[in-house]
Amino acid sequence: MEPRVSLITLGVEDVARAAAFYAAMGWRRVDSPEGIVVFDLLGQALGLYPRADLARDMGVAPETLGTGAMTLAYNLRDKAEVAEVLDAARAAGARVLREAHDVFWGGHIGYFADPEGHVWEVAHNPFSPLSAEGAFRWEGYG
Numbered sequence: 001m002e003p004r005v006s007l008i009t010l011g012v013e014d015v016a017r018a019a020a021f022y023a024a025m026g027w028r029r030v031d032s033p034e035g036i037v038v039f040d041l042l043g044q045a046l047g048l049y050p051r052a053d054l055a056r057d058m059g060v061a062p063e064t065l066g067t068g069a070m071t072l073a074y075n076l077r078d079k080a081e082v083a084e085v086l087d088a089a090r091a092a093g094a095r096v097l098r099e100a101h102d103v104f105w106g107g108h109i110g111y112f113a114d115p116e117g118h119v120w121e122v123a124h125n126p127f128s129p130l131s132a133e134g135a136f137r138w139e140g141y142g
């Protein structure tokens with residue numbers, strides 16, 4: 001198996017509300033089949049799919065599909081951008097879980113939950129500079 005993530009699918013109760021949130025964050029929606037909303041990301045895509053349909057596809061009960069037990073990370077080029085992204089998320093309808101702050105390993109992070117409860121870490125990692133296009137690699141592109 002090649003090491004990559006191609007599509008991140010979030011199971012949501014209200015697809016329209018979730019789509020409006022990510023559109024308000026400035027993400028570009030692309031054409032997609034009926035019943036799923038897709039946003040183009042750098043080298044992958046984010047899909048929004050009804051939670052009940054996702055559970056049915058997996059063969060599990062919808063109540064077994066929780067949120068918040070993992071984070072999706074959004075890395076930035078500069079420390080000051082962390083607070084800016086948290087403010088934009090709040091304005092778009094997110095709940096900020098923790099404001100921007102320095103962390104023990106030398107980075108600067110904050111957290112928000114989208115309107116469906118999916119948790120995002122917003123981070124500046126000074127040890128992993130982004131590529132010119134904004135791609136992240138653990139060891140950086142510096």
